Amino acid sequence: MTAELISTDVLIIGGGLAGERCAIEAAAAGHDVMILSLVPPRRSHSCAAQGGMQAALGNCVKAEGDNTSLHFLDTVRGSDWGADQEVARIFCEEAPVAVRELAHLGVPWTRVRGGKNSYVIKGERVEIEERMENDGLIMHRDFGGTAKWRACYAAAATGHAALYAVDSEVIRLGITVRDRTEAVELIHDGDRCWGAVARCLRTGNHFAVVAKATVIATGGYGRIYGQYTTNATINEGMGAVIAMNTGIVPLGNMEAVQFHPTALAPSNILITEGCRGDGGYLLDKDLHRFMVDAEPEKQELASRDVVSRHMKQRMRDGKGVETPYGPHLWLDLRHLGEAHLTTKLREVFEICRDFVGLNPAHELIPVQPTQHYSMGGIRVNKDGQAYNMAGLFAAGEAACWDMHGFNRLGGNSLAETVVAGRIVGKKVAEFVAATSLDVRTTVALEARRTAAGRAANWLQRTGPGPSVYAIRNAMGETMMSKVGIFRNGDELEQAVAEISALLADCDKAVLQSKVPGMNPELSFALRLKGMLRLAFVTANGALLRTESRGAHYRSDYPLRNDAEWLNRTLVRWAGDAAEPVFSYEPVGEIDLPPGHRGYGSDERIEMRDTIEQYNENVYARQAQHGRLDTVEPPGSRMHRGAWKEYV
Amino acid sequence: MKTQESATPRRLSFEIFRYNPEDPESVPHMQTYELDEAPYMSLYLALNQIRETQDPSLQFDFACRSAICGSCGMMVNGRPALGCRTLTSDLPDVVRLHPLPVFKLIGDLSVDTGTWFREMVEKSEAWIHTEQPFDPEATEARMDDDLAQAIYEGERCIECGCCVASCGVANVNKDFFGPAGLNRIARFMMDPRDARNDSDWFEVVANADGVFGCIGMMACHDVCPKELPLLEVYAYLRRKSLAAAFAKR
Amino acid sequence: MLGDLESSAVDLARRQVAYELLSGASGLVLALFMWGHMILVGSILTGSRGFDWLAGMLEDYYIAQPTVIVIFALFLVHGALASRKIPAQLAERKRMIALQKGLARAGHNRPATASDISPAQPHVESLLWIWQVRTGMVILVLGSFHVILLGFDVLTPLFGERIGIEALTSTERVRGGLWLPYALLLICVEFHAGVGLYRLGVKWGSGRFLSRRVLLNIERVLLWFFLVLGFIVLLVLAGILPPPLAFLLSGVAG
Numbered sequence A: 001m002t003a004e005l006i007s008t009d010v011l012i013i014g015g016g017l018a019g020e021r022c023a024i025e026a027a028a029a030g031h032d033v034m035i036l037s038l039v040p041p042r043r044s045h046s047c048a049a050q051g052g053m054q055a056a057l058g059n060c061v062k063a064e065g066d067n068t069s070l071h072f073l074d075t076v077r078g079s080d081w082g083a084d085q086e087v088a089r090i091f092c093e094e095a096p097v098a099v100r101e102l103a104h105l106g107v108p109w110t111r112v113r114g115g116k117n118s119y120v121i122k123g124e125r126v127e128i129e130e131r132m133e134n135d136g137l138i139m140h141r142d143f144g145g146t147a148k149w150r151a152c153y154a155a156a157a158t159g160h161a162a163l164y165a166v167d168s169e170v171i172r173l174g175i176t177v178r179d180r181t182e183a184v185e186l187i188h189d190g191d192r193c194w195g196a197v198a199r200c201l202r203t204g205n206h207f208a209v210v211a212k213a214t215v216i217a218t219g220g221y222g223r224i225y226g227q228y229t230t231n232a233t234i235n236e237g238m239g240a241v242i243a244m245n246t247g248i249v250p251l252g253n254m255e256a257v258q259f260h261p262t263a264l265a266p267s268n269i270l271i272t273e274g275c276r277g278d279g280g281y282l283l284d285k286d287l288h289r290f291m292v293d294a295e296p297e298k299q300e301l302a303s304r305d306v307v308s309r310h311m312k313q314r315m316r317d318g319k320g321v322e323t324p325y326g327p328h329l330w331l332d333l334r335h336l337g338e339a340h341l342t343t344k345l346r347e348v349f350e351i352c353r354d355f356v357g358l359n360p361a362h363e364l365i366p367v368q369p370t371q372h373y374s375m376g377g378i379r380v381n382k383d384g385q386a387y388n389m390a391g392l393f394a395a396g397e398a399a400c401w402d403m404h405g406f407n408r409l410g411g412n413s414l415a416e417t418v419v420a421g422r423i424v425g426k427k428v429a430e431f432v433a434a435t436s437l438d439v440r441t442t443v444a445l446e447a448r449r450t451a452a453g454r455a456a457n458w459l460q461r462t463g464p465g466p467s468v469y470a471i472r473n474a475m476g477e478t479m480m481s482k483v484g485i486f487r488n489g490d491e492l493e494q495a496v497a498e499i500s501a502l503l504a505d506c507d508k509a510v511l512q513s514k515v516p517g518m519n520p521e522l523s524f525a526l527r528l529k530g531m532l533r534l535a536f537v538t539a540n541g542a543l544l545r546t547e548s549r550g551a552h553y554r555s556d557y558p559l560r561n562d563a564e565w566l567n568r569t570l571v572r573w574a575g576d577a578a579e580p581v582f583s584y585e586p587v588g589e590i591d592l593p594p595g596h597r598g599y600g601s602d603e604r605i606e607m608r609d610t611i612e613q614y615n616e617n618v619y620a621r622q623a624q625h626g627r628l629d630t631v632e633p634p635g636s637r638m639h640r641g642a643w644k645e646y647v
Numbered sequence B: 001m002k003t004q005e006s007a008t009p010r011r012l013s014f015e016i017f018r019y020n021p022e023d024p025e026s027v028p029h030m031q032t033y034e035l036d037e038a039p040y041m042s043l044y045l046a047l048n049q050i051r052e053t054q055d056p057s058l059q060f061d062f063a064c065r066s067a068i069c070g071s072c073g074m075m076v077n078g079r080p081a082l083g084c085r086t087l088t089s090d091l092p093d094v095v096r097l098h099p100l101p102v103f104k105l106i107g108d109l110s111v112d113t114g115t116w117f118r119e120m121v122e123k124s125e126a127w128i129h130t131e132q133p134f135d136p137e138a139t140e141a142r143m144d145d146d147l148a149q150a151i152y153e154g155e156r157c158i159e160c161g162c163c164v165a166s167c168g169v170a171n172v173n174k175d176f177f178g179p180a181g182l183n184r185i186a187r188f189m190m191d192p193r194d195a196r197n198d199s200d201w202f203e204v205v206a207n208a209d210g211v212f213g214c215i216g217m218m219a220c221h222d223v224c225p226k227e228l229p230l231l232e233v234y235a236y237l238r239r240k241s242l243a244a245a246f247a248k249r
Numbered sequence C: 001m002l003g004d005l006e007s008s009a010v011d012l013a014r015r016q017v018a019y020e021l022l023s024g025a026s027g028l029v030l031a032l033f034m035w036g037h038m039i040l041v042g043s044i045l046t047g048s049r050g051f052d053w054l055a056g057m058l059e060d061y062y063i064a065q066p067t068v069i070v071i072f073a074l075f076l077v078h079g080a081l082a083s084r085k086i087p088a089q090l091a092e093r094k095r096m097i098a099l100q101k102g103l104a105r106a107g108h109n110r111p112a113t114a115s116d117i118s119p120a121q122p123h124v125e126s127l128l129w130i131w132q133v134r135t136g137m138v139i140l141v142l143g144s145f146h147v148i149l150l151g152f153d154v155l156t157p158l159f160g161e162r163i164g165i166e167a168l169t170s171t172e173r174v175r176g177g178l179w180l181p182y183a184l185l186l187i188c189v190e191f192h193a194g195v196g197l198y199r200l201g202v203k204w205g206s207g208r209f210l211s212r213r214v215l216l217n218i219e220r221v222l223l224w225f226f227l228v229l230g231f232i233v234l235l236v237l238a239g240i241l242p243p244p245l246a247f248l249l250s251g252v253a254g
């Protein structure tokens, strides 16, 4: 049995790459660290990332001349200028160090082979002579939306290898990990966070963990799209929910949702972008390579939102392959050859064989775009500290640190987890060193009672009522069909209405099973309302944002509107409040002026202000929205204009 | 794509082990559920359907549902397999599901593989041992790509525990490193970044809880969903032990 | 070298290597010996003259006597070392058997499919191991008896009382009832040796040269060859079958 209250210096909620990397930093500084995770850390969804991790090392011929400024340019353009450019800068500069550090921790990165190599580039087989002096350095592969080959990879299991290396370090440092434990409520007194209430998923017991600093690194929340996501079943977004429930910590850019072009139909298992990076084609039902017409320059390797939209359009034009599960398109890897597929893309090969029973060396792969990544999340400043709440930090996909803006580039998020883990971990360590634990245990025990009461309430409800699973399924259908790749005002309004109705249903839902212990149905029911609230603010945010930017595409407002919407959505919604509160803050200081992304449409509505005018009060305005002071002054790491010689 | 549509779907019957240790009234027993088969139905889909429509108390673990995270090992008709990757079309009409043996039972099909694997990692100190601190300024140390691929091959283990569950020795000797443990050891032995030399490893691996505990039942190799070349790994460890035994001190 | 005393952990590990090597090597030598043994005993196929001649030769040149001692020693060494691997507790043995049954049955239930990955389906090696233990037990009893018996045959002539291995004694005792334990021993030994060699190969890395499938098939062919040969020999020894190769020696003067 666990005590009702335990304490630690640093509480990390989430055992994925971001959480664990952060934990290492704090533990190395001598603090007592505890990690909570729904699953053993190595089963976190970071392990599913196959493709690669962006870092401008410039080791192979196709990466020559790469540098952090080029990476910065790609990242900001990719974000459709929604990113915080200072954070993007910091990220691009730290990514090479983070990747090399992973090599130090044991990741078997694929290496440059000096001498002749044969690659497939844009469908052509090309011989390239790699420099002997680079032999044995970390290799790169091509990913969408980048000027150079930049994604470092460990064959086809980059996230897996990275996560295992980092988790090994966590174990080496003897960090306490409580797996099968879910954070269900933050302990706070209105402006200072003191840990979280957790629920043990073995026994169903609640206990409070009191901590000097709390880090939320719970990853994405793709499951608000029901089954229409590449995310794991555990990506249900409770991290964002508990932050939002405080009513004062805002979530940022919830409407910015990335759809991945190639999820395996019908199961929505991800087929990595590496396939297209290595030369895979997209074909329609007539086996026509439509991306060549649509994007002559980048072809299949345009950024994800662009490719997803062209695919969706193609299927709307009746060029999809019709099946009982809906239409899909084809991914063609046959020309890469069995040898390449069973080595460099082995995981893809296995997924095809095991889940649809086909051999990609000889057959086409059925694919469709589906929810993949959540750019939005808990809004934090550049130190990773949440708005309005001292002692609360967030990192990784759960956070809106905001280097991704409205579209993140493939390979940037895995790199973000370790870079943010390093940086935020350090800030957490500094923060903890400067504070002492003076929480009133009554606050913690009160929070615990509230959380336990919620579970008890679910168990007490009787009589007829909708099933929690039916509500979840309805939510998924609404989200994918109305808050998907193409959005418009009417559908978004319907979506908002439907989800409010589901929220009402949720209060009436009744459990079928009252068994003691973790009770899987109860465990899910406890998340359902939070998930619905996330879905609601996503749909509502999308409805309010009357422009198209990055992954957020409104067919009724097809242009990017820098005059009115060069900003970040913030949403707050207290656990007991009826409605969320939206507000908008500047994206951050602008260094690279808004322009054309290099792919997709070039049409847009230009800024009304000058860059100088925009930048003038940025930091003050963000502070008004709750941004807490950072250790270094805002803008200190901008390296303004450093990109200029590369455009 | 395989064509799986048939006129009338098969009626599948699932016999599932049930026991909830948290419930004093629960006793271990088998419970049967019936389900119509659907195209591409995996045990992930089937079990969720059973839980959502027939028995919400049923416990099992899935996370990635794409054979990557290693959460869903279970005994399928007596053989350990990943539930998410097992298609019902490959199974007979009656499917018996048990939790993996060896690991501590959490409830029904759910077992605690996490604790077992963490202990294994602690016991074998499966992390890079190095005196060199990380130098953020330096370029990465070089490594031959062939070696990187060889290490990667062992690194691919997803710690699903299927091999451990299938191994007779692991079933009776709690201290046996088990197939996955031996594989992890071999992966670090191979890694030049790890400062431990052959004779350091020798003490860990050359004993009845290490590679000499293995009696060559070979089930591990046959059930590993990631197709790890486990038998080659043991041969490597045996040969290394032999070399170390005869090496000069 | 092996056996030095210095650091205790390293020393323990060295001893383990030695045990593992010894049990494997003794098994290997015994298995090879059994094939040779088959050829020697097989000389009965040419009739008792050939058998006696060969036995006489081996005894006259003092090959048989040390062999008996060495083989018996190896037999005991192997038996002792190999049985370390047999779980001591009944519950453990039961667990292994239950596991093996499940694996074997799952294999039979499974049609070959796209998601079938293993090179050896259905999985048989767990089953083979359990039978290796069982046959080992039988060999321990029957083999000891046999070797001690033959030990008397081979060694007592040294003290001038008897005449060593002789077709007459051999056939008489086989006919007199030893055919039954011999038949059992034969099956057990051939099975045990065949599977043992296969396992030995896989354990030390034959996979680099031969796939398990191929190796297992080679093992099966050899197993059946020696089993059939052994039974013919046994039938001849029991006098049920006339020596089929007797014509070879028909012209040779006695």
Ligand SMILES: Cc1cc2nc3c(=O)[nH]c(=O)nc-3n(C[C@H](O)[C@H](O)[C@H](O)COP(=O)(O)OP(=O)(O)OC[C@H]3O[C@@H](n4cnc5c(N)ncnc54)[C@H](O)[C@@H]3O)c2cc1C
Pocket: A013, A014, A015, A016, A017, A018, A019, A036, A037, A038, A039, A041, A044, A045, A046, A047, A048, A049, A050, A051, A052, A053, A054, A158, A159, A181, A182, A183, A184, A217, A218, A219, A220, A230, A231, A232, A234, A235, A237, A238, A239, A270, A272, A372, A373, A395, A396, A397, A398, A410, A411, A412, A413, A414, A415, A417
């Ligand atoms: C299929 C797929 C492939 C991808 N491929 C790539 C790629 O090639 N390159 C790339 O850059 N990015 C890729 N991504 C994105 C990238 O993998 C993720 O963004 C990143 O791994 C997220 O890491 P994280 O540490 O933030 O979260 P996660 O790894 O998701 O970890 C979340 C952790 O939080 C825990 N948790 C969640 N909720 C709670 C709670 N309430 N209480 C306690 N613990 C909780 C979980 O147990 C888990 O340990 C991919 C994503 C997917 C879905």
Ligand code: HEM
Pocket: C037, C038, C041, C064, C067, C068, C069, C071, C072, C075, C139, C143, C146, C147, C150, C154, C165, C169, C170, C171, C173, C174, C182, C183, C185, C186, C189, C229, C230, C231, C233, C234, C237
């Ligand atoms: C060096 C020691 C050995 C000698 C000299 C020897 C000799 C013989 C002889 C002479 C026979 C004929 C039958 C008889 O005389 O009883 C025989 C038969 C047999 N021996 Fe041995 N033997 C030896 C070791 C073994 C061992 C170690 C085994 C197995 C454990 C074994 C298994 C058999 C079997 C199964 C037969 C029956 C013949 C057949 O059908 O092939 N022998 N042996």
Ligand code: HEM
Pocket: B215, B216, C023, C024, C026, C027, C028, C030, C031, C032, C034, C075, C076, C078, C079, C080, C082, C083, C085, C086, C132, C133, C136, C137, C139, C140, C143, C189, C192, C193, C195, C196, C197, C199, C200, C203
């Ligand atoms: C004394 C009676 C015997 C017993 C109790 C016995 C038992 C065993 C056991 C339990 C094993 C498995 C060991 C392991 O997996 O590590 C084994 C292996 C083996 N046995 Fe025997 N055995 C006996 C006699 C023999 C004989 C007479 C032969 C030769 C014909 C033989 C040949 C082998 C071989 C080749 C192996 C494989 C060795 C290995 O895998 O390391 N055994 N034996």
Ligand code: SF4
Pocket: B156, B157, B158, B159, B160, B161, B162, B163, B164, B179, B180, B183, B223, B224, B225, B226, B227, B228
């Ligand atoms: S070796 Fe294979 S079966 Fe064993 S835990 Fe690893 S992946 Fe699973």
Ligand code: F3S
Pocket: B166, B167, B168, B169, B170, B178, B179, B213, B214, B215, B216, B217, B218, B219, B220, B221
């Ligand atoms: S099943 Fe066990 S005995 Fe050895 S070959 Fe595999 S570890």
Ligand code: FES
Pocket: B061, B062, B063, B064, B065, B066, B067, B068, B069, B070, B071, B072, B073, B082, B083, B084, B085
């Ligand atoms: S659910 Fe991840 S391996 Fe099956």
